[in-house]
Amino acid sequence: xxxxxxxxxxxYAPRWVVRTFFGVLLLLGALLVADYGVSWDEPVDHxxxxxxxxxxxxxxxxxxxxxxxxxxxxxxxxxxxxNDHGALFEIPMVLFDVxxxxxxxxxxxxxxxxxxxxxxxxxxxxxxxxxxxxxRNGYVALLAAALFVLSPRMFAESFYSGKDMVFLATFTLxxxxxxxxxxxxxxxxxxxxxxxxxxxxxxxxxxxxxxxFTLTLLALELWFPTVPxxxxxxxGVIGAYLVCAVAAIIVGWPYLWASxxxxxxxxxxxxxxxRWPGFVLYMxxxxxxxxxxxxxxxxxxxxTTPVTYSLAAIMGLLGVTMRGIxxxxxxxxxxxxxxxxxxxxxxxxxxxxxxxxxxxxxxxWRHLYFVYPALLLLAVSxxxxxxxxxxxxxxxxxxxLGLGAVVALExxxxxxxxxxxxxxxxxxxSFLPAEQVEQQFERDYWGLSYxxxxxxxxxxxxxxxxxxxxxxxxxxxxxxxxxxxxxxxxLITDPNAxxxxxxxxxxxxxxxxxxxxxxxxxxxxxxxxxILSVCKRP
Numbered sequence: 001x002x003x004x005x006x007x008x009x010x011x012y013a014p015r016w017v018v019r020t021f022f023g024v025l026l027l028l029g030a031l032l033v034a035d036y037g038v039s040w041d042e043p044v045d046h047x048x049x050x051x052x053x054x055x056x057x058x059x060x061x062x063x064x065x066x067x068x069x070x071x072x073x074x075x076x077x078x079x080x081x082x083n084d085h086g087a088l089f090e091i092p093m094v095l096f097d098v099x100x101x102x103x104x105x106x107x108x109x110x111x112x113x114x115x116x117x118x119x120x121x122x123x124x125x126x127x128x129x130x131x132x133x134x135x136r137n138g139y140v141a142l143l144a145a146a147l148f149v150l151s152p153r154m155f156a157e158s159f160y161s162g163k164d165m166v167f168l169a170t171f172t173l174x175x176x177x178x179x180x181x182x183x184x185x186x187x188x189x190x191x192x193x194x195x196x197x198x199x200x201x202x203x204x205x206x207x208x209x210x211x212x213f214t215l216t217l218l219a220l221e222l223w224f225p226t227v228p229x230x231x232x233x234x235x236g237v238i239g240a241y242l243v244c245a246v247a248a249i250i251v252g253w254p255y256l257w258a259s260x261x262x263x264x265x266x267x268x269x270x271x272x273x274x275r276w277p278g279f280v281l282y283m284x285x286x287x288x289x290x291x292x293x294x295x296x297x298x299x300x301x302x303x304t305t306p307v308t309y310s311l312a313a314i315m316g317l318l319g320v321t322m323r324g325i326x327x328x329x330x331x332x333x334x335x336x337x338x339x340x341x342x343x344x345x346x347x348x349x350x351x352x353x354x355x356x357x358x359x360x361x362x363x364x365w366r367h368l369y370f371v372y373p374a375l376l377l378l379a380v381s382x383x384x385x386x387x388x389x390x391x392x393x394x395x396x397x398x399x400x401l402g403l404g405a406v407v408a409l410e411x412x413x414x415x416x417x418x419x420x421x422x423x424x425x426x427x428x429x430s431f432l433p434a435e436q437v438e439q440q441f442e443r444d445y446w447g448l449s450y451x452x453x454x455x456x457x458x459x460x461x462x463x464x465x466x467x468x469x470x471x472x473x474x475x476x477x478x479x480x481x482x483x484x485x486x487x488x489x490x491l492i493t494d495p496n497a498x499x500x501x502x503x504x505x506x507x508x509x510x511x512x513x514x515x516x517x518x519x520x521x522x523x524x525x526x527x528x529x530x531i532l533s534v535c536k537r538p
Contacts, residue, residue, distance in 0.1 A: 013138030021142055022125065025149060029117040029159070035423040036159045037451030038109055038478035045162050046097070046108075048082050049090025050074035052254045053098070056091065059257075070098050077254065084267035088202035088252045089119070089166050105481035113159050116166060120158035123169025124148055126176040127373045133179050134339045134377065135384050144380045150411050152418050152428035153304050154372060160448070161366070167204040168370040174200045174210045175346065175373070181241075182217055182338060185234050190241040197241075198248020205264075205271050206350070206370070213345065214241060217338050224333040274360040281508045284440040289362040294355045300365040301351075303441075305372075306414050306430050308407045309379050313347070316378030319385065320344045340381070346374035363445040383407070417527060424449055424526035434528035443506045447475025449524045449532040451482050453503050456522045456534060458487040466490050467497035469537070471504040502535040 055077040057065035077083050093112050124145050131141035157165050177193035200207030221234050250256050256263050279286045320340045324331050331337035361367045390396030418425050429437050457466050470476035480488050502518050513520045518535035
């Protein structure tokens with residue numbers, strides 16, 4: 001197959017095309033950001049940010065901190081149960097909450113969601129730049145970015161997932177700075193990559209994977225230098241990178257300040273054996289998150305990713321594997337070979353680690369979302385290399401055009417489905433029928449659809465108190481904050497009140513409404529799947 005090299009001239013897309021793509025994406029975000037509900041973990045994220053901001057403010061500006069009620073009402077960092085979570089993204093979010101006038105919760109949530117989306121757009125830009133470095137074609141690189149946008153779950157979660165999607169964005173940025181460092185190992189690029197590594201780790205400790213990826217690929221440059229006399233420079237670059245990365249990790253994570261080494265080890269161990277003893281609905285069974293089947297993550301990846309994306313990524317992974325068997329030195333010695341190794345390791349190693357270490361994950365594969373850009377890079381690379389190798393063949397060209405048409409058709413169908421599912425693209429399933437999803441898998445585990453249920457109730461009852469009996473209080477309370485203050489006061493939880501409304505989001509419950517739930521008066525469907533029911537009880 002034809003393989004591009006850094007010496008291959010880059011065919012850039014015109015600047016106006018790139019700017020239009022990202023401009024339209026930003027405009028789309030601005031138009032849609034107010035449509036999404038508040039996810040399950042957002043109050044916890046807010047609390048974590050307040051705890052870390054209080055610790056930082058007490059150190060830097062104790063007099064100011066003492067006068068901030070939000071900070072003083074939050075726990076201290078030492079002994080706080082969630083103190084080992086990176087809070088680099090949450091600290092500026094809660095600083096806005098502390099400094100802003102008023103206490104309207106909706107304003108805070110909209111600001112936070114907008115910042116999450118902007119961060120994710122930055123991650124999509126990094127994905128575009130990575131594809132440009134590898135494939136040397138601006139239009140193909142934009143295709144990789146477009147396929148990310150046309151990934152329903154990723155698109156929806158880019159508005160509210162301050163942990164998974166922000167980490168995806170920062171990890172992708174770290175991979176981009178690594179690719180630039182490999183292309184030209186200079187001190188400046190090493191320092192930038194060290195900062196990017198620190199940012200990723202300070203969002204989620206799994207960002208530390210950037211360090212072994214970096215050291216492995218720079219070691220290849222030491223063993224097989226692409227430029228004569230490069231070894232001494234690379235050795236210096238490695239040292240500068242490590243010093244900068246360690247410094248950035250510590251500076252951006254207040255939990256580490258008191259005891260960097262010991263606290264980092266404690267956080268890593270807590271990540272490896274995460275404390276969540278709950279159950280998930282998987283293949284029709286209630287499975288403990290502490291003892292999931294090995295195939296839990298791969299199956300979730302498969303059923304929630306557009307089929308052609310998955311198939312193309314598998315082709316790309318197989319292509320890299322075959323090249324490694326037939327021409328191993330090409331992968332080890334060339335820039336593009338090393339990028340292919342990097343993308344393959346990025347996709348495969350985290351999934352393998354989760355399986356091998358029996359790590360605790362739940363709510364689908366969201367903890368592994370950060371591997372998704374690698375899946376798209378391998379998919380687009382496979383398609384581009386197929387096209388490059390067969391476009392001049394009169395026999396292969398029609399076949400390749402047909403395959404391209406199939407991918408384009410699914411992308412178009414996916415776009416239509418996203419519009420029809422809005423704002424609940426987070427429950428997209430690529431090929432499973434709705435009935436099977438309802439019986440076998442978790443649906444709206446973030447609880448976002450509660451917002452639509454509550455908006456229905458306040459519209460149905462424009463005056464007076466509304467008694468509600470939700471299956472879970474967290475999504476009810478979170479999404480109540482998106483309503484007008486007067487309507488928030490009218491919604492009261494009381495499991496015994498006559499005429500109350502029962503609300504279920506089917507987080508871990510198979511099937512549909514049962515008689516004991518009451519008479520269904522409202523439901524939210526997405527892709528034919530019922531994700532929320534509001535039932536009237538006597």
